[in-house]
Amino acid sequence: MTWQWINFILFLAVVGYGLYLFYKAVFHRYLYVKLGQPAEFHSSLQGGRLQEFVSQVFAQKKLMKDPKSGLMHIVIFYGFIILQFGALDLIVKGLTGGGALPIPGYDAFSLMQEITVFVILVAAGYAAYRRYVEKLPRLKRGWKPSLVLFLIFFLMMTVLFSLGFERIWLMHEASVYAPLSSLIAAVFSGMSETAAKAAFYMFWWAHLLILLAFLVYIPQSKHFHLLTAPLNIWFRRAEPAGRLKKLDLDNEEADNFGVGKIEDFTQKQMLDFYACVECGRCTNVCPASNTGKALSPMHMIMKLxxxxxxxxxxxxxxxxxxxxxxxSSSGVHAMSGISANGTNWDSPEVTDIGPTLEWQKGHWAVQERKAEELELIGDVMTEDEIWSCTTCRNCEDQCPVGNEHVDKIIDLRRQLVLMQGSVPAEGQRAMQNIERQSNPWGLSRNDREKWTGEIEGLAVPTVKDNPDFDILFFVGSMGSYDLRSRKISRAFVRLLHEAGVSFAILGNEEKNSGDTPRRMGNEFLFQQLCQENIETFQKYGVKKIVTACPHTYNTLKNEYPEFGLENVEVLHHTELLDRLVREGKLNPQYEIKERITYHDSCYLGRYNNVYEQPRRILKAIPGVELVEMERNRENGMCCGAGGGMMWMEETAGKRVNVARTEQALQVNPTVISSACPYCLTMMEDGTKMKEVEDRVKAKDIAEILEQSVFGLN
Known part of the structure; x- marks a missing residue:
């Protein structure tokens, strides 16, 4: 039997074994995902699914949010696609004893392959530089993150040395179409043909083995995202961003609500787990991670x-x-059980993800326990982590593989609230007050319309006073009860009157929208409030609703329709005010000489893509100088009030609203504007804690517009 036949048989055996191992690793993980609850894997081409898939997978849109690493990743991504043809050509060379693929313009093909190898080596070198020289906090360091860089490096080198020794073996002359391999051939030009042939096959086999090792390693590492990420992006949910899953509370056979064990997650949520690339982009922008809380979105996905x-x-x-x-398969991963609260975090004056990363790294370790004995809440995810989330969705906006983090947090909260009755005391008090009086403070439900008496000379009609209204102004609990937020309600009403808008309020018939209970996991209370509000809307024939609260806006617009709210247009007050200004019904005529920076509400921006309308209003006001914070629009940082955190105390690290206020102060504003009563409260508190409230005011867009329309001081 000739050497070529022996080589061919060995090749088939090794490749076959490698493919078998790859299949086995992938199939076993498929079996794990099948343990989850059935999920609808949306695949319709409607709603721009194909365009979004192309932009994220092939244009790497999310990765380009960090242009440096995005470009590096694109080079490696497309470089490996291009090199697959070179790998096939190299295999043919080894199996045929020097033959080649019958490719037209082979010289140009060879040049492209060598340039691609060089560019990939540069990109891999830059990846190592960012990880080990720049030491970006979000990137892991150690042998596991380094393994792939070594595999890439040696894979590229085996390509070049195989081609270099092939030139000596087959006595090819130096060529400008093969600059790198020609250089290697020149260095080893004194070798005999036999020695060169042996060296060629040594590097040829090394290339093949590294390639197969890479193939087998992929599904057993974070690089499984090469297969799962495209699937995850393609099968992403078609619903509005952040819409939570409806629980069937009427199902008498249901014995569990929320997620109490890993199998309670849906198969689509489990696909998220295996799509994670551990890039840390989610944690890098998370307001909890940035202020020394226990939660790290990346570690949450990894631990699950x-x-x-x-x-x-x-x-x-x-x-x-x-x-x-x-x-090694001894032991399983679990948390040490140490509470994050009371941990010796770094200085709370620093906005840094370092303390959170260290805490996660120190407490997620292999223990001599059985996986079946672990409690999902406690041994895998601590309650400190679960209650640290502000539901801002910045993590999801940054994720390049389409992972959703917030719905998993809410599912865990639902288990805690509905099944275990475990809620932080302040949160429990807020929900009890909402249940009893339909507002978080527990103030009398009969005082909900009391604020209307504070507007001199203007009537605020209820639906009974003005049954032919065009727009229902859903005031919300903040706008009805909170003294500071009442000013927003009054300003908005004055502007509606000025523009000649026919509107009405529900008065004491209005109830809490249910956003706070739902984000805190109390689905039962949310659905009760939702149904009661919908019945009221239907009773008065409501066709259009406007609200000044983004949380209420998102809930009414994106979540109520699933419970029966139909054919009702929901507007945020900035959307309506922007329209009225552009139509000439509101005239911002008085100059306001202020340097204003606008803070984007998460529920207005990332949840509903309302970015331009508030800014257009400010730009329409004479004298206003609009300046942007470094983190703005979809990259804006949360104020810290979402997800029920408005009603709970922060007990670890730095206050989120202080961190966001500091970011606003960096652009030296005289006014920090917002379009959310929660954000306004948090930013105003932030200026007080930073002791700058005398020179930097916090105002709602409606208040600033009112000042310009009416010439108020």
Whole structure:
């Protein structure tokens, strides 16, 4: 039997074994995902699904939010696609003893391959530089993150040395179409043809083995995202951003609500776990992670993935690790159980993800326990982490693989609230007050319209006073009860009167929208409030609603329709005011000489893509100088009040609203504007804590516009 036949048989055996191991690793993880609850895997091309898929997978839109790493990733991504043809050509060379693919313009093909190898080496070098020289906090360091960089480096070098020794073996002359391999051939020009041939096959086999090792390693590492991320992006939810899953509370057979064990997550949520690339972009922008709280969105996904893999292996008796002899399988990952509150965090004066990363790294470790014995809440995710989330969705906006973090947090909260009755005391008090009096403070529900008596000379009609109204002004609990937010309500009413808008309020018939209970996990209370409000809307024939609260706006617009609210247009007050200004019904004529920076509300911006309308209003006001914070629009940082955090105390690290206020103060504003009563409260408190309230005011867009329309001081 000739050497070529022996080489061919070995090639088939090794490749076959590698493909078998790859299949085994992927299939076992598929079995783990199947343990989850059935999910609807949306695949319709409607709603721009194909365009979004192309922009995220092939244009790497999310990755380009960080242009440097985005460009580096694009080079490696497309470089490997291009090199697949070179790899096939190299395999043919080895199997045929020097033959080549019958490619037209082979010289140009060779040049493109060598340039691609060089560019990938540069990109991999830059990746190492960012990780180990720049030491970006969000990027992990260690042998696991480094392994792929070594694999890429040696894979590229084996390509070049194979081609270089091939030139000596087959006595090819130096060529400008093969500059790198020609250089290597020149360095080793004294070798005999036999030695060069042996060297060629040594590097040829090294290339093949590294390539197969890479293939087998991919599904057993974060690089599984190469397969799962495109699927995750394609099957992303078609609903409005951040819409929470409706619970069937009338199902008498249901014995569990929320997620109490890993199998309670849906299969689509589990696909998220395996799509995570551990890039840390989510944690890098998370307001909790940035201010020394326990929660790190990246670590949450990683921990859930590890737990699913280990528990899935135990349930299915299918090991996730192949080949088995190469991996240790003793013990499972679990949290040490130490509370984040009281941890010795770094200085609360620093906005930094470092303390959170260190805490996660120090407490997620292998322990001699069984996966089936672990409690999802407690051993995998601590309550401190679960209650640190502000539901701002900045993590989801940054994620390049389409992962959703907030719905998982809410599912865990639902388990705590509905099944375990475990809620922070302040949150429990707020929900009890909402249940009893339909507002978080527990003030009398009969005082909801009391604020209307504070507007001199103007009537605020209820739906009974003006049954032919065009727009229902849904005031909300903040606008009705909070003394500071009442000023927004009064300003907005004055502007509606000035513009000649026919409107009405529900008065004491209005109830809390239910946003706070739902984001805190109390789905039962939310659905009760939702149904009661919808019945009231239907009773008075409501066709259009406007509200000054983005949380209420998002709930009415995106979540009430699932419960029966139909054919009702929902507007945020900035959308309506912007329209009235552009139509000439409101004339901002008086000059306001202020340097204003605008803080984007998460529920207005990232949830509903309302960015331009508030800014257009400010730009229409004479004298206003609009300046943008470094983190603005979709990259804006949360004020810290969402997800029920408005009603709970921050007990670890720095206050989120202080961190956001500091970011606003960096542009030296005289006014910090917002379009949300929660944000306004948090930013105003922030200026007081920074002791700058005398020179920097916090105002709502409606208040600033009112000042310009009526010439108020």
């Amino acid at each position: 993935r590890d737990h699913l893999t280990e528990k899935g292996a135990a349930i299915t008796s299918k090991s996730p690790w192949v080949p088995g002899f190469a991996f």
